[in-house]
Amino acid sequence: MRQEYDSLVAQDLDWRIKELRGPSLPRANVAGKENVIVLCSNNYLGLATHPKVKAAAARAVRTHGAGSGSVRPIAGTMDLHEELERTIAHFKHAEAALVYQSGFAANAGLIPQLAGDGDVIISDELNHGSIIDGVRLTRAERLVYKHNSMGELESRLREADAKPYRRILIISDGVFSMDGDIAQVDEIVKLADSYGAMVYIDDAHGEGVMGEGGRGIASHFKVEGKVHVEMGTFSKAFGVVGGYVAGSADLRRFALNKSRTWLLSGSHPPATTAACIAAVRVLETEPKWILRLWKNTEYFRKQLRKLGFDTGNSVTPIIPVMCGESSKAKAMSERLFGLGVWALPIVFPMVAKDKARIRTINNAKLTRKDINEALAAFETAGKAAGVL
Ligand SMILES: Cc1ncc(COP(=O)(O)O)c(C=O)c1O
Numbered sequence: 001m002r003q004e005y006d007s008l009v010a011q012d013l014d015w016r017i018k019e020l021r022g023p024s025l026p027r028a029n030v031a032g033k034e035n036v037i038v039l040c041s042n043n044y045l046g047l048a049t050h051p052k053v054k055a056a057a058a059r060a061v062r063t064h065g066a067g068s069g070s071v072r073p074i075a076g077t078m079d080l081h082e083e084l085e086r087t088i089a090h091f092k093h094a095e096a097a098l099v100y101q102s103g104f105a106a107n108a109g110l111i112p113q114l115a116g117d118g119d120v121i122i123s124d125e126l127n128h129g130s131i132i133d134g135v136r137l138t139r140a141e142r143l144v145y146k147h148n149s150m151g152e153l154e155s156r157l158r159e160a161d162a163k164p165y166r167r168i169l170i171i172s173d174g175v176f177s178m179d180g181d182i183a184q185v186d187e188i189v190k191l192a193d194s195y196g197a198m199v200y201i202d203d204a205h206g207e208g209v210m211g212e213g214g215r216g217i218a219s220h221f222k223v224e225g226k227v228h229v230e231m232g233t234f235s236k237a238f239g240v241v242g243g244y245v246a247g248s249a250d251l252r253r254f255a256l257n258k259s260r261t262w263l264l265s266g267s268h269p270p271a272t273t274a275a276c277i278a279a280v281r282v283l284e285t286e287p288k289w290i291l292r293l294w295k296n297t298e299y300f301r302k303q304l305r306k307l308g309f310d311t312g313n314s315v316t317p318i319i320p321v322m323c324g325e326s327s328k329a330k331a332m333s334e335r336l337f338g339l340g341v342w343a344l345p346i347v348f349p350m351v352a353k354d355k356a357r358i359r360t361i362n363n364a365k366l367t368r369k370d371i372n373e374a375l376a377a378f379e380t381a382g383k384a385a386g387v388l
Helices: 002-010 051-064 079-091 103-114 129-136 151-161 185-195 251-260 271-283 287-308 324-338 369-383
Strands: 029-030 033-038 097-099 120-124 141-145 169-175 197-201 229-235 243-247 318-324 344-346 355-362
Touching: 033 369, 051 271, 079 097, 079 243, 079 271, 097 103, 097 151, 097 229, 097 251, 103 129, 103 169, 103 197, 103 229, 103 243, 103 251, 120 129, 129 169, 141 151, 151 169, 151 185, 185 197, 243 251, 271 287, 287 318, 287 369, 318 324, 324 344, 324 355, 324 369
Parallel strands: 120 141, 120 169, 169 197, 197 229
Antiparallel strands: 029 033, 097 243, 229 243, 318 355, 344 355
């Protein structure tokens, strides 16, 4: 273990984690440094500290205790779990939903059950690691298409169609977390329809951000009800933790009876479940947070470009600042932290060697003053690192 770890350190690939000392806020205490502007949290709307979400968690401890006592299928399904499933299904305009311990558990548990021997999975090359791990657990054949290339997806579908597969399953992220670009879900749905394929979309970065009322990428493309599996997470815009799949009642019954991560691992504690319910309700009743997130995002993106930064293909609150070489991205991130801005470098092997970047994630709770301060830090750090 030490040898392998030392080799990671030698390649500069080890994680050096900074701790938050206190709540997840857009201005936080990071590793003891006060008042740092946080541009790397997935708590897009600030719901992790919303008073209604916190109060729901505290109340559930009093009414239901600290733990659920079991896995869901045995004695670990509480009324709160079922209420959360009804709440998220209603929010997603879906017939039913099933909640998992995390988004990772949803992908790793359901994908290998949906496609097995005699099936084929067609996957975007930049899909999230939890999808990749889910796909690794299947006996299905795998085909990969070039990122967001609908032409290549159609070629893979044609290839698959020529063989006697039982099921063709297309899987894609909705919003891609490294570039902030989006999948053409309307095109994917159309192609799937013509080849009789099933569609599975990971909406982890879409809900609370994209679509009407933050309902996600299917709503954004007006294809609600046409995506067979909408998978999501409570760990990002909802500000808590947990995963879910939403779709038909058949999907819920199937996923519940077959997903090993759901069947064989303890269920969420009451506080988590109640906080998730409250977070969905806040999103339904307080759309102002989504509007503020987009206002901040558009301002930040525009000003970064004005300064001369390349922000890639981003069309969402995930905005990469392209740096080229890894060393530049790392130097720039360190300088930014020194200037009171926390934004992480994304380098090889997470992205190609010449595509290192600082990934920023915007937040509804940032003020215009915070953003202007962050922009000034980007200008200084960008010049110092040779990015500008
Ligand atoms: C696209 C995508 N899918 C799935 C996940 C996993 O979600 P969770 O944090 O709920 O396990 C993430 C989180 O990093 C993600 O970015």
